[in-house]
Amino acid sequence: xxxxxxxxxxxxxxxxxxxxxxxxxxxxxxxxxxxxxxxxxxxxxxxxxxxxxxxxxxxxxxxxxxxxxxxxxxxxxxxxxxxxxxxxxxxxxxxxxxxxxxxxxxxxxxxxxxxxxxxxxxxxxxxxxxxxxxxxxxxxxxxxxxxxxxxxxxxxxxxxxxxxxxxxxxxxxxxxxxxxxxxxxxxxxxxxxxxxxxxxxxxxxxxxxxxxxxxxxxxxxxxxxxxxxxxxxxxxxxxxxxxxxxxxxxxxxxxxxxxxxxxxxxxxxxxxxxxxxxxxxxxxxxxxxxxxxxxxxxxxxxxxxxxxxxxxxxxxxxxxxxxxxxxxxxxxxxxxxxxxxxxxxxxxxxxxxxxxxxxxxxxxxxxxxxxxxxxxxxxxxxxxxxxxxxxxxxxxxxxxxxxxxxxxxxxxxxxxxxxxxxxxxxxxxxxxxxxxxxxxxxxxxxxxxxxxxxxxxxxxxxxxxxxxxxxxxxxxxxxxxxxxxxxxxxxxxxxxxxxxxxxxxxxxxxxxxxxxxxxxxxxxxxxxxxxxxxxxxxxxxxxxxxxxxxxxxxxxxxxxxxxxxxxxxxxxxxxxxxxxxxxxxxxxxxxxxxxxxxxxxxxxxxxxx
Amino acid sequence: xxxxxxxxxxxxxxxxxxxxxxxxxxxxxxxxxxxxxxxxxxxxxxxxxxxxxxxxxxxxxxxxxxxxxxxxxxxxxxxxxxxxxxxxxxxxxxxxxxxxxxxxxxxxxxxxxxxxxxxxxxxxxxxxx
Numbered sequence: 001x002x003x004x005x006x007x008x009x010x011x012x013x014x015x016x017x018x019x020x021x022x023x024x025x026x027x028x029x030x031x032x033x034x035x036x037x038x039x040x041x042x043x044x045x046x047x048x049x050x051x052x053x054x055x056x057x058x059x060x061x062x063x064x065x066x067x068x069x070x071x072x073x074x075x076x077x078x079x080x081x082x083x084x085x086x087x088x089x090x091x092x093x094x095x096x097x098x099x100x101x102x103x104x105x106x107x108x109x110x111x112x113x114x115x116x117x118x119x120x121x122x123x124x125x126x127x128x129x130x131x132x133x134x135x136x137x138x139x140x141x142x143x144x145x146x147x148x149x150x151x152x153x154x155x156x157x158x159x160x161x162x163x164x165x166x167x168x169x170x171x172x173x174x175x176x177x178x179x180x181x182x183x184x185x186x187x188x189x190x191x192x193x194x195x196x197x198x199x200x201x202x203x204x205x206x207x208x209x210x211x212x213x214x215x216x217x218x219x220x221x222x223x224x225x226x227x228x229x230x231x232x233x234x235x236x237x238x239x240x241x242x243x244x245x246x247x248x249x250x251x252x253x254x255x256x257x258x259x260x261x262x263x264x265x266x267x268x269x270x271x272x273x274x275x276x277x278x279x280x281x282x283x284x285x286x287x288x289x290x291x292x293x294x295x296x297x298x299x300x301x302x303x304x305x306x307x308x309x310x311x312x313x314x315x316x317x318x319x320x321x322x323x324x325x326x327x328x329x330x331x332x333x334x335x336x337x338x339x340x341x342x343x344x345x346x347x348x349x350x351x352x353x354x355x356x357x358x359x360x361x362x363x364x365x366x367x368x369x370x371x372x373x374x375x376x377x378x379x380x381x382x383x384x385x386x387x388x389x390x391x392x393x394x395x396x397x398x399x400x401x402x403x404x405x406x407x408x409x410x411x412x413x414x415x416x417x418x419x420x421x422x423x424x425x426x427x428x429x430x431x432x433x434x435x436x437x438x439x440x441x442x443x444x445x446x447x448x449x450x451x452x453x454x455x456x457x458x459x460x461x462x463x464x465x466x467x468x469x470x471x472x473x474x475x476x477x478x479x480x481x482x483x484x485x486x487x488x489x490x491x492x493x494x495x496x497x498x499x500x501x502x503x504x505x506x507x508x509x510x511x512x513x514x515x516x517x518x519x520x521x522x523x524x525x526x527x528x529x530x531x532x533x534x535x536x537x538x539x540x541x542x543x544x545x546x547x548x549x550x551x552x553x554x555x556x557x558x559x560x561x562x563x564x565x566x567x568x569x570x571x572x573x574x575x576x577x578x579x580x581x582x583x584x585x586x587x588x589x590x591x592x593x594x595x596x597x598x599x600x601x602x603x604x605x606x607x608x609x
Numbered sequence: 610x611x612x613x614x615x616x617x618x619x620x621x622x623x624x625x626x627x628x629x630x631x632x633x634x635x636x637x638x639x640x641x642x643x644x645x646x647x648x649x650x651x652x653x654x655x656x657x658x659x660x661x662x663x664x665x666x667x668x669x670x671x672x673x674x675x676x677x678x679x680x681x682x683x684x685x686x687x688x689x690x691x692x693x694x695x696x697x698x699x700x701x702x703x704x705x706x707x708x709x710x711x712x713x714x715x716x717x718x719x720x721x722x723x724x725x726x727x728x729x730x731x732x733x734x735x736x737x738x
Contacts, residue, residue, distance in 0.1 A: 009633075125633050137630060
């Protein structure tokens, strides 16, 4: 029996891992050993704490001290000062940006105050590579309860009553999905965990798998019991090596304990889980494409119906759920459907994990009750927009979603309200944009992604999204016409109505929602050839100030297109028609006479022609 | 590792493993638990604070009292080391001086369990900011 007086938790999620948290762990471990503290102090690698902005994170227990941006060299000081002498290392504490004071523990950080961690309950608390720590925190208890005390239908009813909906984005009621699959008779059925997280900037599924893999394995087994399946498959992208490693460890530990395999907990229920790797295609997050990919075919969607619940993997009934959906299941079983449905809004129950990214102070992973407002997320948890800039929009739902603007800041977030605002829940990516972001470029960025990821099976998506992209590109380089805006509108609605799968149907969303909310920016790009945020390079103009120019001719000599004219000792002028905006002149000028302007006075432009 | 064959096996395993992580659960809500702070500066350690802390950690666990035992720096009462500050939920912290294993036992049995004050209290005569 261990009687460690202190626990040092080191974040070993991918984010902190990338900033040398592994080395921090090694150094702390070595230092503990060197000082002979092995019996008193336990150093543990855990999953993601969520506060990725300030990683690597080290948390000291029992006093709950929260150290941020710890470097391997700091290990000795933490051990010497904090562990041995009981004094906090102040310089490593989180500095509250508002009060400018050090915050000792995580409970007092704005980032954590409003969060409610259900799916992430164990992330950052347990060692994901040790099944015993998971068991100590209730892992497999829900499975035990379901197998010994409930019939499959009772368990399905429980999930239905809880109001849990698919966290992959579409929000289909989970209990209903299980019920449909359970009613389809077959000799073999499958439970599939969709871990093909493809939205740019989203990493909640990865963090759950890395921080608490057993919660997903347990929930898959529960699902198997409910629908009558004995085989589970996790479809995970090969780009998540750490998550794959931890899953493999977790599966083998669960097998050696008999918590996966034949006759689980003495019952006649058997269930085992295998991994299937994806190559990281966005479309494979769509369930029919995912199943095709698992079968070894091309990752292309097929028409629904038949739904996977009827004819899925190998033609057998298959229940596909997202990682985060599964992570909620054991808690619902243990705490009850009523507890779960008391959280959230009328139609969206429970919590949702969001990956907060972009121009925000506290980049990271958060879990909040449904119904929280965007304002609370951005200003209280997220700590506001970076650099005190003005908030412009937040992009939710990744390439399938849309933008929410200032007028949506006080809308309670749930599946329906996001849909009504022209965006969607999606898997939970949340990218904050400020005044320096050009909305046309944002739409173009997502369309570029869609064009890359379109599988090519249906024409509206394959050809249509390419045309959308080209039109946006024309606008951003200053060659847009009024009719281009019309093209975007019409093409967008045609693609939405005719594409085969979810990816195609939602592909125009970034365009449609930016058109709805930021039409004035499109109009400016098209008619004034101006980008107010200065992001579209082709709509910026190099201008020579008459006042500062000494007429030294240095710029005329470096200009590769001979766009600069002017006599010696006379102010020079750049011909905007010829200028290719390479910036060579600005670099060369010693008198700061050349500057980049967002809007060039049009009449001057005409005279230089 | 032994195979877990029944739900009771699993529950037993959980009980065994709980002590590994319950420190982490406790740390989330320290104000609802008994908090024991042992002064572990040079003066404290020299007078045996380490043994006292050890005693608190093992004994509180044995007597199944939910408590958080932490170490802290010098409280200033170097004359009375080892010193221990005890905070019962909802009460003001109280500092005990000259604590050895015997005293610690008395503190656990009488103050922590029963709420009776015992000898050796050092009156707090300063304010902190």
